[in-house]
Amino acid sequence: MYGMVNNAIKELILAEHGDQVWERIKKRADVVNEVFLSNEPYPDETTYRLVEASASELEMTAEAVLQRFGMWWVLKTAREGYGHLLQNCGRTLPEFLRNLPNFHTRIMMMFPELRPPEFECSDAEPDSLRLHYRSSRKGLAPFVVGLLYGLGEMFETTIHVAHERSVGSGADHDVFLISWESPASPP
Numbered sequence: 257m258y259g260m261v262n263n264a265i266k267e268l269i270l271a272e273h274g275d276q277v278w279e280r281i282k283k284r285a286d287v288v289n290e291v292f293l294s295n296e297p298y299p300d301e302t303t304y305r306l307v308e309a310s311a312s313e314l315e316m317t318a319e320a321v322l323q324r325f326g327m328w329w330v331l332k333t334a335r336e337g338y339g340h341l342l343q344n345c346g347r348t349l350p351e352f353l354r355n356l357p358n359f360h361t362r363i364m365m366m367f368p369e370l371r372p373p374e375f376e377c378s379d380a381e382p383d384s385l386r387l388h389y390r391s392s393r394k395g396l397a398p399f400v401v402g403l404l405y406g407l408g409e410m411f412e413t414t415i416h417v418a419h420e421r422s423v424g425s426g427a428d429h430d431v432f433l434i435s436w437e438s439p440a441s442p443p
């Protein structure tokens with residue numbers, strides 16, 4: 257994955273646990289890079305090792321690390337570095353979710369070697385929809401859950417995510433039922 261992903265993990269750990277913990281995680285993950293170049297692709301293996309090492313060091317599950325990282329990605333990495341892309345994708349949570357299937361297409365123009373996730377929406381209702389997630393990678397569904405809760409927070413909308421079908425349990429792709437409360441209308 258592009259170096260920006262590893263950098264975001266590094267920034268999350270530094271912000272919430274400090275540089276000594278980051279040094280221990282790097283060592284445990286056998287990562288020797290002092291810096292990751294944001295627009296260079298790195299082997300996925302490096303990212304997975306950083307997640308595993310963070311989980312061991314912080315005594316969390318890898319799923320919990322990925323979920324926390326998903327929230328961080330939306331609320332810090334994307335908002336601070338790529339705010340314009342987020343803004344163009346929608347003004348409300350449901351609008352953003354409906355546009356998500358096309359979102360990484362634009363990012364591919366900036367990062368041509370991107371292997372993006374695939375999203376599809378179905379069963380759209382005024383207060384819910386189903387999001388279908390397909391990936392060439394394994395085990396990233398908890399990252400998606402964190403991203404979705406991060407989007408809820410970004411749009412100041414209370415959401416609930418139910419992981420209805422999972423590749424981990426034999427399904428051919430992951431399905432999330434996302435429901436939300438309408439934000440209070442302005443006075």
Ligand code: HEM
Binds near residue numbers: 260334373374400
């Ligand atoms: C402006 C904001 C965003 C940028 C710049 C961005 C960019 C990226 C990059 C560089 C990767 C790594 C893939 C690779 O290097 O091959 C990635 C992966 C991913 N992105 Fe985004 N992304 C953004 C927002 C989002 C949002 C809002 C979602 C969903 C709610 C999302 C879902 C994912 C997922 C699930 C992956 C993991 C890859 C996989 O499943 O195979 N991203 N994205």
